[in-house]
Amino acid sequence: MIEKLAAGVVQVQTPIGPRYVVPPTWLQRVYLVWMFRNFPILPHAVLSRRQQRMIDRMCSEQRFASMAYADGMDEVPVIGTIEHRPPAGRDPLPPRRPVASETAAGLAAEVRQRS
Numbered sequence: 001m002i003e004k005l006a007a008g009v010v011q012v013q014t015p016i017g018p019r020y021v022v023p024p025t026w027l028q029r030v031y032l033v034w035m036f037r038n039f040p041i042l043p044h045a046v047l048s049r050r051q052q053r054m055i056d057r058m059c060s061e062q063r064f065a066s067m068a069y070a071d072g073m074d075e076v077p078v079i080g081t082i083e084h085r086p087p088a089g090r091d092p093l094p095p096r097r098p099v100a101s102e103t104a105a106g107l108a109a110e111v112r113q114r115s
Helices: 002-007 026-037 049-060 100-114
Strands: 010-013 015-023 041-043 078-083
Touching: 002 026, 002 041, 010 049, 015 049, 026 078
Parallel strands: 010 078, 041 078
Antiparallel strands: 010 015
């Protein structure tokens, strides 16, 4: 437990393999240890919005640990693992539907063409 607080990293599963993110502050390490208190692996989808933003922010700040951790050369304590993190920049909203007025105008033009 002390090792995780002192030098722990979070493993994030990505499509190109695991990445290790270094929490920038001691307070974030404490929060992450608490977050993973019952489960060592959590899907990104089950995290609260606050937790998702924190993980996304850490990943976007490029605070990745060196690849030596991935090879197991250095035994760094892993606080926990995030599974299936969606790619950064992905639009979480569904595609927009056309506005009713655009659809009506398109239908009226089509009717005029057929007449």
